[in-house]
Amino acid sequence: MGSPDSSTTDPVFGVLLPLWQVVIGVLVLAAIAVSIRRILMRGPTRMGGAMLLIAGCVVGLAVVSYLVQQF
Template identity: 40%
Template sequence: MDSAPVPPATNLAEDALLGLLLPFWQLVIGGFVLVVLVLSVGRLARRGRSRMTTALLVTAAAIAGFTLVGVLLQV
């Protein structure tokens, strides 16, 4: 009886290592996004009420657009 070929152990180890590192990189990227978001909202708030209204409308439109694209790509 021939046994099935066994994949090299190094590939499995590499996948496991990347699997452990992936959440770390997501946290780093999320931290940078959070810092930039806080800084930009602070700067926008100092610029006045009318700029804040415009920024909120643009942000709402962007969120709705991304949501629509996400839903359409899932189907």
């Protein structure tokens, strides 16, 4: 009764990993949709600052994911 063989656990992770990526992707899209709706409700006077903030977040997320892939 030793530790389970890695060949029996790898297929499970292979199936679960894409499922979690889909769940995370759906949650991110829902958060983006809610934030875009809130920005549109505030009107054009706040749109400039909000768009700059969103652009900064997108660039920051891209840089972080690039750095994580490199390590």
